[in-house]
Amino acid sequence: MKEEISRYKELGDFLKTRRAKISPLQVGLPEGSHRRTPGLRREEVASLSGIGITWYTWLEQGRDIQVSSQVLESLSRVLMLNDDEIRHLYTLANQNSPVDIPPYHHDVNPMLQRILDSLSLSPSMIFDTRWNIIAWNRAAELTMLNFGEIDIAQRNYIWLIFTNYKFKELFHNWDNQAQGLVARFRAECGKYIEDPWVTEFVQKLKKESKEFDKWWSMHDVENEKGNYKIFNHSILGELTFEHTSFFVADNMNLKLFVNAPAPDTDTEVKMKKLMSLS
CATH class of the missing domain: 1.10.260.40 (lambda repressor-like DNA-binding domains)
Known part of the structure; x- marks a missing residue:
């Protein structure tokens, strides 16, 4: 005692x-x-x-x-x-240390932030291994959410897409987007599946979202790949992006996610207009 x-x-x-x-x-x-x-x-x-x-x-x-x-x-x-x-x-605290998952990075190298900022028409973010959003650019803030106003404990891409109504409404064909995201998240954290954080995060999200509960139970997996994302922006209307991701060269535990305006659409023109108003 x-x-x-x-x-x-x-x-x-x-x-x-x-x-x-x-x-x-x-x-x-x-x-x-x-x-x-x-x-x-x-x-x-x-x-x-x-x-x-x-x-x-x-x-x-x-x-x-x-x-x-x-x-x-x-x-x-x-x-x-x-x-x-x-x-x-x-x-x-008498808890098992999360030794398997690489530690959370509170911020990023200033050079990485400058790279993000240089992608002025492409909403872009950097995630850690747990899909926490640890850096983003102004374009992401204006087209998606003001991530700086979200509690750091909830600034997780998976969590937001299932629990934040405004974020959820942004995605055209949300069901397909979110289901694919669950499959990619499962594939990513499979090697850390015994980590206490993964267990608690999944259980909590299953209680918050019946869709996550259903899709997680299906055990689908898929690797990250380039695709198209269509956003329903509240001011600009439909925005179409080519979505791709890259590992950060000097830290393979971080990923850069880029949404570039799709060619043969008016997305680039709309993004220029949005950025000029900010």
Whole structure:
């Protein structure tokens, strides 16, 4: 019993010290002039992680509460933990460390962001192995969603396409698009299928979406390949893109997804108009 109390206190103290090391500017929050302590506030960590402030406060206080691997994943992102810190966090929480899946990357090399930004008429994003959206360009923000306004815990492409109504409405022939996406996601995470994050993510999404539950249970798989995507934009109407993906050369755990305006359509003209208005 004493060992458990000590473990929970150690976990709470560890979270406090990691929180103190992150400046508001690092996570896109204003610095402010009335902060009494360095780093992020508890409520900021809770909000960015997608968990309740009361529950997070109890966690820092060292209370005897169970922590899921999905919550630990979110905290790892927000607190920008390195590999050693992630393993330590999981150990303190009595969870198996996600050693199989490559660690989440909170941001990307500035050069990669510049490449994204240079694709000014092509909505483009960079995903990690878990299909978390970790970087995007202005074109993606204007045609899809403002990903910067979405809690980092929910900024996952698979999660959004099944749970975000606005995102769902964007896709022409959503059923076929989403079903193919499930097959590609299953193929991608097959080698990590025993990882606790995969199990929790799938179970949670099956509860949120009857379509995901149905298609996941079919066990279909397919590899990523080039295809066409048609978006139903609320202002511009129909947009047709040639969709393709590339591994990032210096980090094969990251993928660049590009949607280029399809030739012989008016998509390029519409994208130029959209970008000129922003």
